Amino acid sequence: MSKSPGFMARALAEARLGVERGDGGPFGALIVQGNRIISCNHNEVLVRRDPTAHAEILAIRAAALVLGRPHLTDCVLYTTCEPCPMCLGAAAWARIPRLFYGCTRNDAEKIGFSDRRIYALVRDEPDSIPLERISLDRRSCLRLFTEWRLRKDSVLY
Amino acid sequence: MSKSPGFMARALAEARLGVERGDGGPFGALIVQGNRIISCNHNEVLVRRDPTAHAEILAIRAAALVLGRPHLTDCVLYTTCEPCPMCLGAAAWARIPRLFYGCTRNDAEKIGFSDRRIYALVRDEPDSIPLERISLDRRSCLRLFTEWRLRKDSVLY
Numbered sequence: 402m403s404k405s406p407g408f409m410a411r412a413l414a415e416a417r418l419g420v421e422r423g424d425g426g427p428f429g430a431l432i433v434q435g436n437r438i439i440s441c442n443h444n445e446v447l448v449r450r451d452p453t454a455h456a457e458i459l460a461i462r463a464a465a466l467v468l469g470r471p472h473l474t475d476c477v478l479y480t481t482c483e484p485c486p487m488c489l490g491a492a493a494w495a496r497i498p499r500l501f502y503g504c505t506r507n508d509a510e511k512i513g514f515s516d517r518r519i520y521a522l523v524r525d526e527p528d529s530i531p532l533e534r535i536s537l538d539r540r541s542c543l544r545l546f547t548e549w550r551l552r553k554d555s556v557l558y
Numbered sequence: 559m560s561k562s563p564g565f566m567a568r569a570l571a572e573a574r575l576g577v578e579r580g581d582g583g584p585f586g587a588l589i590v591q592g593n594r595i596i597s598c599n600h601n602e603v604l605v606r607r608d609p610t611a612h613a614e615i616l617a618i619r620a621a622a623l624v625l626g627r628p629h630l631t632d633c634v635l636y637t638t639c640e641p642c643p644m645c646l647g648a649a650a651w652a653r654i655p656r657l658f659y660g661c662t663r664n665d666a667e668k669i670g671f672s673d674r675r676i677y678a679l680v681r682d683e684p685d686s687i688p689l690e691r692i693s694l695d696r697r698s699c700l701r702l703f704t705e706w707r708l709r710k711d712s713v714l715y
Contacts (some may be wrong), residue, residue, distance in 0.1 A: 407694040409698075416702055420705070420709070423711060425715070426706070427702045427705070427706040446628050446715050447713055452619075452622055452629070452648060452652040453610070453618060453619055453633040459652070461610060462610055471603050471609040472609070473609075475678045481699045481702070483691070484678045485647055485651075486644070486647040487643070487644050488644075488647075489643065490642055490645075490647060490676050492645025493672070493676045493687040494609040494644060494708060495696055497689065498689065498690060499689070499690040499691075500627055501693075502691060503695065503696050503699025504696055505696070510680060511576050512703050512704075512707045513707075514714070515579065516683060519651070522641045523646055524680065532650055535657070536660075537636075537658040537660065539594040539661055542573075542638045543661055545570060545573055545584045545638070546579070546665060548584075550670075554580060555577075556580075556604055556634075557670045558583070558609070
């Protein structure tokens with residue numbers, strides 16, 4: 402769980418590799434368990450044509466696959482930029498207790514990325530990415546929630 | 559782009575299928591382009607052992623793959639529950655302009671899911687999922703941002 406500048410240097414080298422290949426933006430991430438690197442990924446949004454292929458998402462998915470479980474409670478995330486809300490949410494769902502980040506959401510905005518405006522969306526603040534959210538059929542969706550809660554085999558995560 | 563209760567019913571049927579299979583939580587999502595369903599997925603966190611395998615993430619990834627581009631500006635998302643910050647962020651990165659949702663983040667909390675507490679994390683509010691965020695090596699990470707900005711072949715998304 403210890404802080405190590407070596408891990409961030411490794412994430413940065415991975416980010417640089419992605420830029421040289423043209424795979425996506427200048428971002429890299431590692432998942433570390435103790436002193437062992439479990440996964441190491443760079444942004445692949447362009448090469449995969451996948452808007453969710455951020456370095457952190459790929460590293461979290463890869464680590465969960467390696468460890469065989471969706472929870473990474475004993476792991477730490479190193480990322481060359483403050484995670485956007487998508488990636489911060491992924492880290493939270495994975496129950497990662499601690500992350501180290503290099504650049505900030507404002508640094509990302511200065512080179513043209515939307516991180517800060519997506520934070521504004523999730524925070525219901527002005528100047529956010531526009532995304533209209535409309536409630537529909539809540540009652541019928543709630544019925545399935547109740548059925549799920551009453552099942553004996555339901556598993557929380 | 560029109561609202562259609564039929565699409566939400568389809569998302570709900572997909573969610574129910576996932577519950578019956580034990581693949582994950584009671585959540586389903588569709589990506590719709592015009593009146594055509596491009597992708598249709600349910601939560602697979604347990605079966606894939608992947609904390610990012612929410613219905614919305616899977617549907618966005620699948621639709622981007624089908625359409626061959628990371629941006630879904632001409633698509634609408636239907637989801638049986640208000641997207642968590644991870645999924646809302648994914649929809650924003652995909653430039654989806656509108657989404658319809660069934661249950662709310664508070665409904666999800668009542669059956670044991672962390673959506674509301676992850677919103678609190680992204681919003682820096684109390685009672686959030688705990689996740690320590692520590693700044694490290696910003697200066698060296700910023701150098702790669704500058705290099706990326708100065709390249710002639712850099713592509714924004």
